[in-house]
Amino acid sequence: MENKIAQSVNEITANNNFAVGNDIVFLPNFELSLTEPFKAKAYTTAELEYCEQFSNSLLRYASTWAAKEAVYKAVKQLEPKALGWKKIEIIREKPAGRPHVILHQHPGSFKISLTISHDGDYIWAIALIEIK
Numbered sequence: 001m002e003n004k005i006a007q008s009v010n011e012i013t014a015n016n017n018f019a020v021g022n023d024i025v026f027l028p029n030f031e032l033s034l035t036e037p038f039k040a041k042a043y044t045t046a047e048l049e050y051c052e053q054f055s056n057s058l059l060r061y062a063s064t065w066a067a068k069e070a071v072y073k074a075v076k077q078l079e080p081k082a083l084g085w086k087k088i089e090i091i092r093e094k095p096a097g098r099p100h101v102i103l104h105q106h107p108g109s110f111k112i113s114l115t116i117s118h119d120g121d122y123i124w125a126i127a128l129i130e131i132k
Helices: 001-014 025-032 036-044 045-054 056-080
Strands: 018-026 086-093 098-103 110-119 122-131
Touching: 018 025, 018 056, 025 056, 036 056, 045 056, 045 086, 056 086, 056 098, 056 110, 056 122, 098 110
Parallel strands: none
Antiparallel strands: 018 122, 086 098, 110 122
């Protein structure tokens, strides 16, 4: 089994068709930057609506931001064109559900796996992206 995993990793890396991005957010610092102008620049309407439905919207904004940053970092390794924050959309099918990514600038170009975690004042997100 271990050899098959190593072989799969070698095949993917040999083709250079994947990238990983991650981000960590420290809530006390993030709270200082979470202004209305920042929200308007960084979040889509759907993301704003998602975050605002929770009594602790700060955690949701920080989680979504960490996810956007992780996706951005991974995409930039494979596609050097500029990518605006609203071109990366983090959606969930239900409150606190599994996050999914929509890349409005590159629809259908990438297969993306995303996970978000938080513990205390820290939120971490990691994105694995593969060219389709």
